[in-house]
Amino acid sequence: MTEIQDDVNEQSSLDTLRDVLINKSGDVKLANRFRALFFLKSIGEEFENKPDESSLALNYIGECFKDESELLKHEVAYVLGQTKNIKAAPILREVLINQEQQCMVRHEAAEALGALGDKESLELLEKYHNDENEMIEIRQTCELAIERIKWENSESSKTEKLQTSLYSSIDPAPPMALDDKQGEKIEKLKSILNDQDKSLFERYRAMFRLRDIGTDEACLALASGFDDPSALFKHEIAYVFGQLCNPVTVPSLIKILGNNKEAGMVRHEAAEALGSIATDEVLPILKSYLNDKDDVVRESAVVALDMYEYENSNEIEYAAI
Ligand SMILES: [Fe+2]
Numbered sequence: 001m002t003e004i005q006d007d008v009n010e011q012s013s014l015d016t017l018r019d020v021l022i023n024k025s026g027d028v029k030l031a032n033r034f035r036a037l038f039f040l041k042s043i044g045e046e047f048e049n050k051p052d053e054s055s056l057a058l059n060y061i062g063e064c065f066k067d068e069s070e071l072l073k074h075e076v077a078y079v080l081g082q083t084k085n086i087k088a089a090p091i092l093r094e095v096l097i098n099q100e101q102q103c104m105v106r107h108e109a110a111e112a113l114g115a116l117g118d119k120e121s122l123e124l125l126e127k128y129h130n131d132e133n134e135m136i137e138i139r140q141t142c143e144l145a146i147e148r149i150k151w152e153n154s155e156s157s158k159t160e161k162l163q164t165s166l167y168s169s170i171d172p173a174p175p176m177a178l179d180d181k182q183g184e185k186i187e188k189l190k191s192i193l194n195d196q197d198k199s200l201f202e203r204y205r206a207m208f209r210l211r212d213i214g215t216d217e218a219c220l221a222l223a224s225g226f227d228d229p230s231a232l233f234k235h236e237i238a239y240v241f242g243q244l245c246n247p248v249t250v251p252s253l254i255k256i257l258g259n260n261k262e263a264g265m266v267r268h269e270a271a272e273a274l275g276s277i278a279t280d281e282v283l284p285i286l287k288s289y290l291n292d293k294d295d296v297v298r299e300s301a302v303v304a305l306d307m308y309e310y311e312n313s314n315e316i317e318y319a320a321i
């Protein structure tokens with residue numbers, strides 16, 4: 001009886017989370033929808049212990065792709081890729097092929113297929129990678145996803161020694177292996193990072209190696225990547241800065257966020273990174289983007305400030321206990 005009761009409770013809490021995520025009532029704040037997404041993600045990950053609930057959670061997450069918000073949907077795609085649940089792959093493939101979805105959403109869907117290591121998606125990813133009419137951000141993401149899937153299924157992925165990362169994310173490329181001598185000097189990593197003749201995958205491996213080194217010097221080497229022509233590449237640098245939370249990156253993030261000619265994808269990621277760093281100088285800057293013309297930048301500022309307030313109000317509550 002209790003077990004049945006538990007099942008009923010679990011189902012109703014999943015339904016509640018879905019309702020918040022899809023904004024059923026019409027007045028849910030974006031930041032709360034993000035929170036519901038992360039709860040659903042944690043259930044989507046439990047495919048070994050709770051196969052039924054996890055599948056249901058994935059389907060509920062997938063319902064969100066009908067939404068308008070490019071920001072929320074790109075996060076939805078990202079999250080699906082991080083669940084390690086291969087059942088998310090068909091949902092993501094559908095998003096990638098849907099030309100009506102915005103660029104950041106399709107990009108994140110392709111990247112998520114790479115994160116899942118989904119061999120069945122290789123053909124589709126090759127198709128978009130080779131399609132000259134396709135947006136460059138999509139083509140480059142597919143290139144990385146193909147390389148990541150191949151790497152994950154290769155011998156070297158089993159033998160390479162990688163630093164245990166401080167970060168739990170499954171990244172578009174693994175960090176450069178520890179036994180690779182090129183990774184010993186920051187200068188060398190920086191030159192690989194910015195070498196246009198090397199493959200994007202190799203350059204990303206240098207990027208994640210620099211992240212895992214994580215010193216001020218490594219951060220400044222990463223910031224040199226903001227001069228790259230690729231929006232995709234630059235948005236990944238900003239993403240990594242959001243993980244590192246090192247104040248030394250703040251000036252470069254403020255600069256790129258303030259550049260109106262920069263792609264929304266890059267400016268959004270810079271705003272989010274600044275939101276994670278959240279030093280005193282950063283908050284007024286984020287506030288000044290609350291009316292930005294670019295939806296993804298404006299919404300990133302809204303969510304970042306909301307999360308900041310939420311975390312700090314919780315801290316006060318904890319302190320009071
Ligand atoms: Fe991305």
Ligand SMILES: [Fe+2]
Pocket residue numbers: 074268269
């Ligand atoms: Fe993003």
